[in-house]
């Protein structure tokens with residue numbers, strides 16, 4: 016006799032099935048059941064009133080740094096999994112810039128096995144492109160896919176050697192997994208924030224937009240030449256997504272992702288401003304100028320790029336959202352000069368409040384937002400997640416879209432608290448997250 020949970024009367028958005036209506040969602044054991052069928056008498060049934068709540072497939076984040084193995088002071092599979100389910104996520108793909116790097120089948124297999132025991136959510140490993148993520152020699156792509164790798168990335172760095180990128184993209188043709196690229200021309204990127212009027216005002220060395228766009232252009236050409244599958248990470252400039260869109264129009268196999276922080280935050284945040292751009296959320300008290308929590312790679316760009324990226328989302332140019340959750344411990348972020356601080360911000364627990372504001376402001380339909388976080392990544396990467404179809408794995412999130420809460424160390428489940436949203440009052444968050452039919456998180 017399997018347990019049956021009836022989530023009664025919520026607004027169910029399930030883009031994979033074109034559903035946006037008030038209805039029940041039924042979980043039987045670890046699977047979604049057909050709400051119209053089923054014999055309740057043969058089950059132990061629990062009915063939960065979720066009226067006034069939003070119910071969606073648990074969200075999917077294809078760009079997360081879990082820092083495991085190697086950096087337990089920043090995050091572990093355990094704490095990262097807790098942050099994921101607290102943020103309403105059921106599946107995360109983890110980047111291989113760990114120590115050791117995820118560059119051999121043994122390390123990938125061990126991570127998968129350990130994540131099943133230690134992480135509250137599903138963890139999908141991304142392997143490196145080069146051994147040791149050193150940029151030097153290519154990994155054994157096929158063996159890594161057989162071990163469970165769902166893609167390849169030297170994220171954190173660009174694979175500078177174009178011949179290795181060509182080799183990786185050629186391998187991706189037969190393996191049908193993406194080469195996931197962090198685009199940054201290192202020679203142009205010795206700065207700490209976006210190069211522009213704000214960096215000049217603050218006296219901080221800048222990183223020009225061209226540092227990102229030059230490598231996007233190179234990788235698109237290599238994808239075109241090889242027919243390989245290129246997935247461009249965290250596109251942060253309008254010109255960057257235009258290059259990708261143009262290439263796609265020519266038939267290049269390229270997908271791309273955009274991060275919430277590049278749409279709701281700009282380089283003005285480095286100067287202290289805390290207005291969520293492109294939303295109607297109330298402004299917060301400013302942060303101290305040049306606070307390392309605003310340091311992220313690619314950097315926060317000018318307001319014009321935030322609106323340009325949002326327009327690209329509205330035009331369907333981006334395939335998915337992702338967070339680039341990048342936890343860092345205090346010594347790398349607090350009381351450190353901006354130039355020396357680590358790049359990266361925590362993301363898993365703020366994705367919903369940040370992007371639901373875009374729905375509230377009328378820029379994106381609720382169902383389109385949910386699609387970009389669920390069915391879209393599941394379809395792109397061929398995952399058996401991101402849907403509430405009967406028989407699907409019961410990863411389900413119940414959201415409270417209206418609750419107001421203040422971000423503080425006490426609310427953060429990640430091991431690290433590096434977010435410029437700290438102290439801000441946000442709207443909306445996960446109420447309950449079910450993973451394989453079991454309650455994995457409850458607010």
Ligand SMILES: [Zn+2]
Nearest residue numbers: 170171197248
């Ligand atoms: Zn990156």
